[in-house]
Amino acid sequence: MMASLGASAVLVFGMPSSPFAQPWPVLGGSTLSALVGAGCAAVIPDVALAGALAVGLAIALMVPLRCLHPPGGAMALYMVLNAGGGWRLAAFPILFNVLVLLVAAVAYNTLTGRRYPHPQRTRPSGEIAGGAFTSADVDAALAHYNQVLDVSRADLEGLLHLAGRAAFQRTLGDLRCSDIMSKPPFAVEAGVSLKEAWALMRAEGIKALPVVNAERWVVGIITVADFMRLANLDVHEGLGQRLRTLVKGRSGQPGTVGEIMASPVQVARVGQHAMDLVPLFSQGGHHHIPIVDVEARLVGMITQTDLVRTLAATVQGHDEERVAQGRNAPQFAPAEPPLP
Secondary structure, three states, X not given: OHHHHHHHHHHHHHOOXXXXXXXXXXXXXXXXXXXXXXXXXXXXXXXXHHHHHHHHHHHHHHOOOOOXXXXXXXXXXXXXXXXXXXXXXXXXHHHHHHHHHHHHHHHHHHHOOOOOOOOOOOOOOXXXXXXXXXXXXXXXXXXXXXXXXXXXXXXXXXXHHHHHHHHHHHHHOOXXXXXXXXOOOOOEEOOOEHHHHHHHHHHHOOOXXXXXXXXXXXXXXXXXXXXXXXXXXXXXXXXXXXXHHHHHOOOOOOOEHHHHOEOOOOOEEOOOEHHHHHHHHHOOOOOEEEEXXXXXXXXXXXXHHHHHHHHHHHHHHHHHHHHHHHHHOOOOOOOOOOOO
16 A cells, blocks of 8 residues: 555656646546455455456546546455455545645645646637747647647647747747848938838838938838828829829928838847747738847848748748758668568
8 A cells, every 4th residue: 555655656746737636536546446346355256356356447437537647556456465454444545645645736736836736727728929830720730649748738739839939939030030131221310201211111122221320320200001091182183193293292291201100110130030020010910020130220121022032941941951851861771582
């Protein structure tokens, strides 16, 4: 009996996050197995047969009752080998010792900063943070595996998410904004006319212009969307006519960049990780991010296209590397010639 409780102690003190070490598996698995062992010893005189049947029945009951506890199998066998104790052993000292063990486990893990009982609840079905996979994907993988894992589903899901994020960071973590930004960036000052700004954007094929002051500090940004928004003045005119009217000027309408620019502006540092910009593009609604140096002066521009192009090139490079590794893998001849 002490050997089985010692194995339970290894779980509750050494692996408190294991599903096998939670209070219900420890309490229910040990007590239920003891009762099964006592019942088999009472009805089957052959010790070897009773022991084999007790362990098998204990496992068969613990699995559907969600109280699978490996030392429970030893407890069932102990009851068969010590049949003289009868049913009383299941209540005392087995149940009593298990309760004391659980109280000690709660106290010890609390003092050492670990949560016990460890939460075994799963997160609601849906996309996991980061979008790498969904809870349904985890369920499909577990169904395919078709075995009991010594880790809760919630912990497994969290580990998979962290591993995916680490792999993604390892792949693109060394890229800095300076590696993918467009430079030198086109920029205008706040006093530039809308006609000049529009002509520059058309000539260079760009959709946004940072607005800077005399020190090259970014004070705003103007985009094609700003022109479109202000051009929607007379619905009876065509879009081209409205844009021409806007850039040529009309009484009462804005005439300079500073009057329609968006401010303040989200910027990034030149030495910042490129991966830090992903949430800004995917969730923040940004399409163009000016890049500044340590003195906050404009030195470059990164767009969604720049980031997507970089991601695609990186993924393609890794795919080609894996293909090359597969081609270079040694080819082994069959041990025996094929039959005719």
